[in-house]
Amino acid sequence: MDNIISTIDINLRYSDTDQMGVIYHAHYLTYFEQGRTKYLEELGYQYSDIEKAGVLFPIRNVKCTYLIPIRYGEKIHLETSVLDVSKVQITYGHELINEKGQLCAKGQTSVVAVRKDDFSLFRFDKVYPELYNKYRENII
Numbered sequence: 001m002d003n004i005i006s007t008i009d010i011n012l013r014y015s016d017t018d019q020m021g022v023i024y025h026a027h028y029l030t031y032f033e034q035g036r037t038k039y040l041e042e043l044g045y046q047y048s049d050i051e052k053a054g055v056l057f058p059i060r061n062v063k064c065t066y067l068i069p070i071r072y073g074e075k076i077h078l079e080t081s082v083l084d085v086s087k088v089q090i091t092y093g094h095e096l097i098n099e100k101g102q103l104c105a106k107g108q109t110s111v112v113a114v115r116k117d118d119f120s121l122f123r124f125d126k127v128y129p130e131l132y133n134k135y136r137e138n139i140i
Contacts (some may be wrong), residue, residue, distance in 0.1 A: 003138045006039040006080045014072050021068040031095045032109050035080030043134045057111035064107035075099040081140040087123045
């Protein structure tokens, strides 16, 4: 099985720009969220179904390096991969690439497995072993 690198096109909105005419830096984090959601779908799961099972994956850590400004009107896509999976945490890698093939930004997000009712950490490998194994199989 080939490792999954999830790719989505990002629709830039005029309201995403800042006073300098570039995409406001905080919006990159919402793009990363879209990438994580799409990645999970490519594994065959929906976040809503996982939440119904009592599992949440809140952000523990986020990092973004801005390399080339992205401006409204450009076509960009996001590539998301899994860099690491532990018993309680998943770390994703993200790359935003413009239509010229230039890397505009790169980042990482780490999410942790918590119980929906009390936000306590739990062992992802024990509670959701099938999903845990799918993530482990796709580490880049």
